[in-house]
Amino acid sequence: MLTEVLQFSSSTEVKHWLEEKTSSILSPVHTEAKELRDEMNMAIRAIEEISKLLLDNSSKEIEKRNMKVYNRARALNKLTHLFLDRIKKINPPEEISYDTLNRYTQEIQKVIIVTEIDIKNWFPRISPFFIMDRRKFLTVYEKAKLAYEALNDFVTKEYIKTKTLEEALQQLNELQNVQKQLEIISFEKDQIKNERLPVENEIAELQKKIDELRTKGPIDKLNMVNTEIDALSNELKQSLRYLQKPFIKMQALATTGGGGGVTPDELNKVNQYLEKPFETLTGEQDGYPELKAILEKLHNLLTEDKLKLKQEKARKAEQSINEILKQNSLEKLQIRCKEMSTNREQLIASEKMDEIRRSLSTFQEQADLLKARKTSIETHEAVKDNAYNEAVDKIASLKRSIERNTLSSISIKIQIQ
Numbered sequence: 001m002l003t004e005v006l007q008f009s010s011s012t013e014v015k016h017w018l019e020e021k022t023s024s025i026l027s028p029v030h031t032e033a034k035e036l037r038d039e040m041n042m043a044i045r046a047i048e049e050i051s052k053l054l055l056d057n058s059s060k061e062i063e064k065r066n067m068k069v070y071n072r073a074r075a076l077n078k079l080t081h082l083f084l085d086r087i088k089k090i091n092p093p094e095e096i097s098y099d100t101l102n103r104y105t106q107e108i109q110k111v112i113i114v115t116e117i118d119i120k121n122w123f124p125r126i127s128p129f130f131i132m133d134r135r136k137f138l139t140v141y142e143k144a145k146l147a148y149e150a151l152n153d154f155v156t157k158e159y160i161k162t163k164t165l166e167e168a169l170q171q172l173n174e175l176q177n178v179q180k181q182l183e184i185i186s187f188e189k190d191q192i193k194n195e196r197l198p199v200e201n202e203i204a205e206l207q208k209k210i211d212e213l214r215t216k217g218p219i220d221k222l223n224m225v226n227t228e229i230d231a232l233s234n235e236l237k238q239s240l241r242y243l244q245k246p247f248i249k250m251q252a253l254a255t256t257g258g259g260g261g262v263t264p265d266e267l268n269k270v271n272q273y274l275e276k277p278f279e280t281l282t283g284e285q286d287g288y289p290e291l292k293a294i295l296e297k298l299h300n301l302l303t304e305d306k307l308k309l310k311q312e313k314a315r316k317a318e319q320s321i322n323e324i325l326k327q328n329s330l331e332k333l334q335i336r337c338k339e340m341s342t343n344r345e346q347l348i349a350s351e352k353m354d355e356i357r358r359s360l361s362t363f364q365e366q367a368d369l370l371k372a373r374k375t376s377i378e379t380h381e382a383v384k385d386n387a388y389n390e391a392v393d394k395i396a397s398l399k400r401s402i403e404r405n406t407l408s409s410i411s412i413k414i415q416i417q
Helices: 011-064 067-088 098-126 131-215 217-239 241-255 264-275 277-283 289-303 311-325 331-349 351-410
Strands: 005-008 413-416
Touching: 005 011, 011 067, 011 098, 011 131, 011 351, 011 413, 067 098, 098 131, 131 217, 131 351, 217 241, 217 277, 217 331, 217 351, 241 264, 241 289, 241 311, 264 277, 264 289, 277 331, 289 311, 331 351, 351 413
Parallel strands: 005 413
Antiparallel strands: none
16 A cells, blocks of 8 residues: 655745644643753742751751751752752753753752752761751752652653654755855855856966967977977987997096096087987087087097997997098087077067066966965855855755654655755
């Protein structure tokens, strides 16, 4: 047999329905709960008043310094302070619910338990003095115990029957509060998004300008020249590859004193060709006379076998020296290197390049500031996203819990959309 499910489109709708449906059940319970709470409060106030009377009377006897009564008076005075301190810590609930009243009952129970022990332990020691005061206190105290027993019986036997139903109504209030929070968070998310999108558009526009400056005009030409220089540099390194080892051996020989006539300037030039061949060849006069002079001396060292190279390495080195000295194999390469180096210097030194660099710097600074602002906005947005998701999950959880509690308490199956 299919069970009918009541569908509700909003928390407000289900709240009105549930309040009407359960008013006849909860109203009498709440009315009796308030009456019992008020009676308990009056009983506690009565204990407070009689305790103050004990405190006053014991204080007066202490002041009289009557040694027969003095110690009992001090004991009663101290005991009464304990009674008053405990009573002050009891917090009667203003809003009535099962949870608040149950908590209130438990607080009173703790006070009664320790007070019972104190009365049992201390009242006999105070005897036979303050007999009338003690009787008055015990009369008030016993009435408070009766009020507590009535309250406790009601909470544990009657009120607990409507606990689930009351929880459903409380959860409906919470559900409405969370739904309002969700609306606020959603509005704030839209505001943050509206703040983020223009910033992203500005960043995109600036990046477009930066890309245009980097890919057009002098910078584009400079990139092409640098690419050509890289290619020439690799070609030059390839042409000098068999001279790397001989140059290093030549440096070592010159440093240890058997130099083969290599001057300090030539030794420095060898080091430059090893580390920065493109710049070194470009810096030489046409025909690279300094390199040729070094290669002549290198040839002699190889002929005299002063570098102690392996036969194959020596042969390849001689071949490279011969190509450079006799065939001028680096002549065209040097011309191209010089041309590219000149082009690069002219481009770098041009007014247009300075203008572009200033624009790039300005655009990049603006972009960096906007990116920092975007990061801050996105962080705020992430916080709101988390809060939004938590609220959505909380709403779903509350709806399911309300549906279960309603079914459990009044045997009606509902569904909240």
